[in-house]
Amino acid sequence: MNKAKWMKWLLPVAVLGIGAAGMASINATAGKTEESEPVDTRPSVRVMAATSITHQVTITSFGEVEPLEKTMLAAQVAGEIVSWNPKFVAGGLFKQGELLFTIEQDTYQAALLQAQANLSQAKAALIEEEALAQVAKREAERLSDRKVSDLYLRKPQVLSAKANVQSATAALRLAERDLANCEVRAPYDALVISRDLGVGQFVHAGDTIAELSSIETAEVVFPIPGFDSAFVPLDAEGIAATVTTQGRRKISREATIARDLGIVDNATRMSHLVVRINDPYSLNSEKPPLKFGSYVSVSFAGKQLAGVFEVPQDLVSNRILWVVDDEMKLQPRNVNVLREEGSMFLIDQGLNENDSLVMTPPEYPQTGMEVKIIDSDTEVAQR
Template sequence: MSVLRWLLPIMILIASAGGYYVMTQLGDKKEKPPREKNIPSVTITIAREIDHQVTLTSFGEVSSAESTSLSSRVAGVVGPLHPNFVVGGIVNRGEVLFVVEDDDYQAAVIEAEAQLASAKAALIEEKALGDVAARQAKAMSKDKVTSLFLRKPQLLSANARVKSAKAALQRAKRDLENCKILSPFNALVISKSLGAGQFVNRGAQLATLSNVETAEIHLPIAGFDIKHLPAKLQDINVSINAESINGLRAAKVVRNIGIVDSKTRMSGLVVSIEDPYSLLSGEPTLNLGTYATVTLSGKSLEDVFMLRQEALQNSSVWIVNDTNTLEKRSVDVIYQSGEFVYVRGDITDGDKLVITLPDFPQNGMAVNALPSSAQ
């Protein structure tokens, strides 16, 4: 009886397992539906062939085309100064900045004029004596007539004294003119080290002036950008912008520096700006030392395709062909600007260009092409 009590649960478990097996093997078999193939989606844009005007941007500091150290060519006491002859002042070409007292130089001119008059009188006298000697020589034998008798050396000496007196008069007049110190060009006064009543020596440096008739900006240009500029520098249109000015200033490229920087490997162009302080025009003032953004117009690229950087992979792009499969095409990068590249190659107008790719793209991979929201 006790054996039967232990065997009964085991027999029930065996019978249940057998019944489940029979039911699963003999029951109606339903076919499982086939698993759908996962086709990746890609974002595309339509390739369009365009002509693109290259525009280059560079930066530089506005500097004077030339600066000069102003000095006096005469010594003396400084008189009144021009009111704009102060640091930061602007003086015009030819304006008198200050005058050195010229009393002594006026006296020197008078003295030189007197010396010249005396020399001329002596020359006239020597010419007369020479004429007398020539007439006397006619009655004398030729061997007794010498150059000294005819007063030729004396005449040469008198002529030399006249020339020397003329030169002295010219120097005296020049020194008198140099008592007026003029501005050599429209200039910004950078520094000044004199005042009224001060005695200055000849050649002493008194001020520094910067030319404001023209200014320059030295622009660094990357080597791969130089080839996109016109061969003739005068064909490059230039515009200048800076935070300190309200508007744009026009300028022109005047020369290529012709040197590649050994550290940065950059070339250099020099841009010239006429009348930066707008003394003769109503354009925005562009002060020396301003850090400016310069935009230059380059060559026109014909028949190129503009792509985003992410669409380019190792000089290749992917397109979705007519069978909705991926196809790899080779291209050449012609120009790069910001997030865009401009290419030519094995693509045509209207191709479906892939912007976002699946993880492991392959030629012939089936994809679901989705148009870009930017189109």
């Protein structure tokens, strides 16, 4: 009974002792916290020194490869088709002067022989008239001047004979031309687009036989958007360009800007330039052919921009980016974005050389916000 009474009094005393010990421990911990160094709550940022550069603008646009020349080939003489080159089919390639097809020549060979004979007769008649004129001149020397006329001296006859020679010569040239036109040859290095003839077919002069496209030179007409037009050199003619096909198999060829079309499109408000590519089908080289109709990109060097700053686009918001001043505080800078290239902005106003450009701004940056600068190893930089 005494033992139970003793336990009844001991338990409250033990609880009070434990509580006092806990309070002492809390007070000791609070004292140590107060004595520790204060926590740095400034946001951490990374910076980069702003450095101006001279930037070469590259302008890129797109267009379609087209032939410089197209020809609707027509027969110049009438006759029956007697043969044609096996390559003279759609897709065939020909060098300049290569035979395409032949028209029956018998009629034109006979016409040539007849023209040659007529010329020979005209020349003989002229010789005869000139001889008679010489005889008349000698006889006239014994007569008085009043009895001698141009007709007596056979001057009209000689002039007529000379005219006949000239007429026969012209007819001979036409006969030679007609005979030559029986063999139709490629007017230039050509690609056959279409053909409409066959052996035994009769054609008339002027009948369209085929459509050819020149493969000596190709052109690409491409637009210049308004945001690029300010960076195109004033005299762009002759500037080297690179033409590259789109798709899995890329083909690049050298080109040259040939001209400006000289107008602004009413619908798009864009101007257009033209580049030329020599030997697009590689008839004279081992390069891969650049086919007509290919959709290509065209790239060439525009103007050089001096004293600009290249800045990632995600650092600029509403034309404002942030820098750290000498007092380690954030300051906004209003900048002028001169040009966008890929993921970068080119800035020509608002930044100064060696400004500390904030690369990792705080989530909610404020003017005058104190920050600490960290390097690439996430250690605080000594400032």
